[in-house]
Amino acid sequence: MPYASLPRAHAHRSGAELHVHEDAIRANARHFSRLTRGRLMAVMKADAFGHGPVASAVIEEGATALGAASIDEGLALRRSGLDVPILSWLNPIDADFASAVSERIDLGVAGADLLHAIVRVARRLGCPARLHLHADLGMSRDGAPAAEWRTLCELARMAECRGHAQVVGIMGHMSCADRPDDPQNLRERLRFDAAVCSARHRGLSPAVTHLAATSATLAGVGGEHDLHRVGAGLYGIDPSHTSHELRFALSLRAPVISARQVGAGVGVGYGARFTTDRPTHLALLPLGYADGLPRAASHRAEVFVRGRRRPIVGVISMDMAVVDTGDDVLIPGEIVTFFGPGKEGEPTVADWASWSDTIEHEIVTRIGARVSRVHRSTHIERTPE
Numbered sequence: 001m002p003y004a005s006l007p008r009a010h011a012h013r014s015g016a017e018l019h020v021h022e023d024a025i026r027a028n029a030r031h032f033s034r035l036t037r038g039r040l041m042a043v044m045k046a047d048a049f050g051h052g053p054v055a056s057a058v059i060e061e062g063a064t065a066l067g068a069a070s071i072d073e074g075l076a077l078r079r080s081g082l083d084v085p086i087l088s089w090l091n092p093i094d095a096d097f098a099s100a101v102s103e104r105i106d107l108g109v110a111g112a113d114l115l116h117a118i119v120r121v122a123r124r125l126g127c128p129a130r131l132h133l134h135a136d137l138g139m140s141r142d143g144a145p146a147a148e149w150r151t152l153c154e155l156a157r158m159a160e161c162r163g164h165a166q167v168v169g170i171m172g173h174m175s176c177a178d179r180p181d182d183p184q185n186l187r188e189r190l191r192f193d194a195a196v197c198s199a200r201h202r203g204l205s206p207a208v209t210h211l212a213a214t215s216a217t218l219a220g221v222g223g224e225h226d227l228h229r230v231g232a233g234l235y236g237i238d239p240s241h242t243s244h245e246l247r248f249a250l251s252l253r254a255p256v257i258s259a260r261q262v263g264a265g266v267g268v269g270y271g272a273r274f275t276t277d278r279p280t281h282l283a284l285l286p287l288g289y290a291d292g293l294p295r296a297a298s299h300r301a302e303v304f305v306r307g308r309r310r311p312i313v314g315v316i317s318m319d320m321a322v323v324d325t326g327d328d329v330l331i332p333g334e335i336v337t338f339f340g341p342g343k344e345g346e347p348t349v350a351d352w353a354s355w356s357d358t359i360e361h362e363i364v365t366r367i368g369a370r371v372s373r374v375h376r377s378t379h380i381e382r383t384p385e
């Protein structure tokens with residue numbers, strides 16, 4: 001068969017698989033819906049942090065709203081048949097506000113330019129846009145700077161009076177909540193309270209206020225608000241290191257391509273940056289940095305096979321990595337685990353993050369398109385009582 005006519009999915013498959021453990025996500029979602037007493041906005045940006053279609057599962061476990069970065073992410077959730085409030089907080093000035101307004105996607109707004117662009121569309125459609133005004137509390141990222149907050153509130157109030165907008169929420173985001181003792185947390189909470197106060201003073205009456213994400217929710221540093229925007233925690237990541245109840249929900253696995261015996265003093269990989277110090281066996285695995293393995297983890301990372309950890313040797317390349325298996329001679333097709341929940345001694349997402357000097361979020365969101373997704377659920381539908 002000529003290459004050009006290979007089916008696309010087939011042409012891209014490397015044999016590697018990313019297993020998504022829906023039960024772990026459900027358990028994490030239950031934990032957060034208890035902790036927040038049902039005030040849980042489950043954050044689904046970046047394909048649910050790389051976990052795929054899990055939104056309806058977290059809603060079944062108690063999430064009452066969904067969060068997304070772009071409108072497109074929000075629309076994909078809405079069009080998959082989910083009816084809960086959906087908030088999108090990061091959009092360019094020419095985003096598809098018409099679809100957002102007509103499909104009831106709430107929009108985060110941090111500046112007058114964006115507000116005007118949304119209001120223009122809402123006026124044309126004759127339907128008010130649902131807005132969450134976003135206050136910067138100290139990150140200097142998105143969120144309106146303090147000096148612009150008052151004007152933003154006044155402009156939004158004017159749009160409300162003309163029927164083009166409805167300010168349903170006020171949001172903020174904390175910069176240091178992963179360090180619960182950082183004095184910045186209190187400063188940001190107070191700034192948020194002041195921003196909400198100032199908005200009410202300008203005639204706005206938002207139904208919900210929200211600033212806590214995973215860390216602030218777990219560490220309890222966000223104060224009392226109507227919603228918690230939880231992403232990382234749903235996927236088992238606790239940046240605040242204050243919880244022991246969350247479960248990682250991904251396993252990354254790949255089949256051995258080939259194995260070989262080598263002597264001592266043999267170089268492995270580009271630059272021969274690793275040399276064997278004894279006769280050993282090497283196994284070739286079809287995962288590389290294009291598939292999301294951080295190249296920076298070379299010389300530190302381990303995989304799990306036949307009940308024990310083995311080191312990756314040589315520099316991780318684009319499509320493959322080599323493992324030193326000592327006396328074990330792996331068989332082509334045998335499955336090797338790069339990371340998993342950690343219950344059997346396999347490396348976790350946290351190990352990969354530390355081996356590459358990054359955070360778990362980056363590891364889970366960067367798995368490449370050649371890796372097949374396998375959605376695993378042992379969940380049994382609850383029968384209505």
Ligand SMILES: *Cc1c(COP(=O)(O)O)cnc(C)c1O
Pocket residue numbers: 043045089173212213214215229230231232233
């Ligand atoms: C990603 C994001 C969240 C979720 O944060 P986690 O720490 O992953 O829970 C909440 N709010 C905003 C604005 C975000 O960008």
